[in-house]
Amino acid sequence: xxxxxxxxxxxxxxxxxxxxxxxxxxxxxxxxxxxxxxxxxxxxxxxxxxxxxxxxxxxxxxxxxxxxxxxxxxxxxxxxxxxxxxxxxxxxxxxxxxxxxxxxxxxxxxxxxxxxxxxxxxxxxxxxxxxxxxxxxxxxxxxxxxxxxxxxxxxxxxxxxxxxxxxxxxxxxxxxxxxxxxxxxxxxxxxxxxxxxxxxxxxxxxxxxxxxxxxxxxxxxxxxxxxxxxxxxxxxxxxxxxxxxxxxxxxxxxxxxxxxxxxxxxxxxxxxxxx
Numbered sequence: 001x002x003x004x005x006x007x008x009x010x011x012x013x014x015x016x017x018x019x020x021x022x023x024x025x026x027x028x029x030x031x032x033x034x035x036x037x038x039x040x041x042x043x044x045x046x047x048x049x050x051x052x053x054x055x056x057x058x059x060x061x062x063x064x065x066x067x068x069x070x071x072x073x074x075x076x077x078x079x080x081x082x083x084x085x086x087x088x089x090x091x092x093x094x095x096x097x098x099x100x101x102x103x104x105x106x107x108x109x110x111x112x113x114x115x116x117x118x119x120x121x122x123x124x125x126x127x128x129x130x131x132x133x134x135x136x137x138x139x140x141x142x143x144x145x146x147x148x149x150x151x152x153x154x155x156x157x158x159x160x161x162x163x164x165x166x167x168x169x170x171x172x173x174x175x176x177x178x179x180x181x182x183x184x185x186x187x188x189x190x191x192x193x194x195x196x197x198x199x200x201x202x203x204x205x206x207x208x209x210x211x212x213x214x215x216x217x218x219x220x221x222x223x224x225x226x227x228x229x230x231x232x233x234x235x236x237x238x239x240x241x242x243x244x245x246x247x248x249x250x251x252x253x254x255x256x257x258x259x260x261x262x263x264x265x266x267x268x269x270x271x272x273x274x275x
Contacts, residue, residue, distance in 0.1 A: 040274075047210035048274065049153045056152045061145065062269035064201035064212045065124035065220065066136065071108055072121070074136045082108060083129040083260055090127045090262035093240060098186045100263075108132075111264040122200040124218045124267035130232055130259040133221050133268040142270035147224035147233045147254075149271060154214045154236070154251040156207060162250045164207040164214045169243075169250075178204055178216030180249045181242035198239055198265070215249040216241070218267035219257075231256035238265035 042048045046060040074080060084090035090106040092113060093099070103113040108127045111119050119125065128136075137143050145153070154164050163169060165177045176182075176193035183190045195203065199217055206212045219234040226233065234255045237248025247253055257266065 042274075043272065046272065049149075049209065049271075050157060052152065052158070056149055058274040059145075059149060059153070060272040060274055061153050061211065062142075062271070063206070063210055065218060065267045065269050066133075067121060067201055068108065068119040068123050068125045069121035071125040071128075071136060074139050078135075078139060080132075080135055082127070082132045082262070084108070084127050084132075084262040087262075090264075092264050093186075095186060106262075106264070120200065122202075123198050124201060124213070126198070126218060126264050126267050127262040128266070128268070129262055130221060132262075136268075137270045140270060142272045144221055144223045144268065145271045147222045147235060150220070150222050150235050151251055153209065153211060153271075154207075156209055162252060164211065164251070165205075176204070178213065178249055179239050180216045180237060181240055181245070183242065183244075185240070185242040185245035195239065215251055218265050219248065219255065219263075221266070221268040226256045229256065231258050234266060240265050 042060045045063055047063050049059040049061050051058045084107045089102045089104045090111075091100050092103040092106050092111070094101045106113045106127060108125050109119060110116060111126045133144060152158065155161065156164060160166055163177070165171065170176060173192075179193050179195050179199045181189050182192040189196060193199075193204075193216075199213075201217075202212050204213065204216075207214055214236060216237055216239065218236075218238045220236045222233045222235055224233040225231065234257055235248075235251060237246065237250070237253065240246070241248040246255075248255060257263070
């Protein structure tokens with residue numbers, strides 16, 4: 001009772017009131033800060049990926065695969081030279097030989113080689129190594145996703161085990177949800193999706209969380225490795241995947257590639273930690 005009496009005596013009462021007011025103001029400011037952080041919009045060109053509260057953090061992920069135009073901005077700003085440009089060649093799939101060939105001077109600018117068409121600005125950029133994509137990500141203030149983060153985003157937060165648009169590979173045969181090979185690979189592509197090769201980003205509807213081409217179009221680098229070889233895991237499949245050969249558009253499938261590999265069906269997208 002003595003302690004209670006002292007707290008409620010005149011001088012102490014005023015101090016307590018001031019202390020309480022300051023506590024309330026501090027709490028309100030903290031609460032406002034938390035609310036602002038939680039409701040902050042994703043950076044331009046990215047979508048919010050809510051984590052699972054355990055091993056997957058809240059992320060922002062590029063809505064599309066990084067495009068040729070995006071990579072050109074990076075190169076012009078930094079004078080960066082890719083590994084394919086250093087090597088003087090890179091890998092290109094040949095429909096004539098039905099396999100992969102080293103093609104001289106195939107680079108991100110001319111992914112099929114200098115005798116072919118230049119990469120279109122709105123196409124996913126390809127012919128980049130792990131070093132090349134990490135350099136871009138660092139310049140952009142982002143990073144590459146892990147395989148677990150990539151799957152979590154592609155599966156719409158674990159809702160769908162195989163395809164980002166639902167349980168069926170092709171829900172509507174009249175409207176393909178992604179870009180891959182329809183027919184017996186590599187002999188015949190029926191082009192039911194409308195694209196005989198790589199497609200511009202946003203050619204197909206986005207998944208519910210706003211991600212475009214998370215399955216199909218081009219494979220995507222992740223930072224996860226195959227422990228036995230040290231090769232990196234790539235996800236999502238490409239325009240060269242088919243049900244008869246490679247079902248990479250089913251995002252539970254895994255492929256692996258060396259860190260210095262450059263291919264005309266391999267690209268990337270970045271993520272950024274949401275803080």
